Amino acid sequence: MSKYMCAQSVTLLMNQISTEKNPYLGGDERARILRSFLFSLALTPLLLLIEPARRIVSLEVTLAAIALGIFLGIGAAIGLTDVNLQVANNVTASIVVLVSICVATIAVWLIVPHQHIGAVLQFSVAFIWAMPITELLYHRLRTSEPS
Template sequence: MNQSSSETHLLLGTGERARALRLFGVALIGTPWLLSIDPARRIVSLEATLAAIGLGVALGIVAAVGLVDVDLRDVNDVTASVVALGCICVVTIAVWLLVPQQYIGAVIQFSLAFTWAVPVTQLLYHHYRTPKSS
């Protein structure tokens, strides 16, 4: 384990593994909350559900691998929060406008697949990328 002296706790550190474990925790905590929403438990059509899950997993893997080397420690916290909230608002409005009401469950299933694909991909990536100590 190559942890710097500033990393005292596995989840509170600033390293890649700590970030992946925090994302895994968010997925673990967020899954029951997303599944408690009624449309998430309704399967509109098998094709829409499979497409949503497949697209969520694919985009989750792309996001995890694409952002693996991005270091956001130098970004201002207020700026990052405002940009994140702005992006969430834009995506939410786009989903409301573009996705028919009967397919909202597929959007939630996409969110679940994406939410799990990112941390699992990051954990696997760091597990196989990190050299083993002898």
């Protein structure tokens, strides 16, 4: 019985700590947008240093990949704006993210021809920049409205 109570108190303590406002992880929308910009800034050179990203096979494919990345980045930013992920179980969320990444990777390898893999990287760069820009504009428009 004491093991059960100890596990329950540890779980309660962990839940209490994870729901507190943390200036680095907390619910401040400006901090979240800043983290998103910093993530985009750090990830862009890594994606563009990969050799297939610098090779443009076809102008049409590259423009389509960039346009699709921007469109889906805007859609993801608007769609996820009011989603509260603080109530999600961390283990479940991690498993869902890992499975989603695996499924998306397999789908990309099956759908996209090998010579157009560079377009996937260009899509990724467009996507990771469209999200924070849209979040910033959405935040600005929402905070500038009179309450």
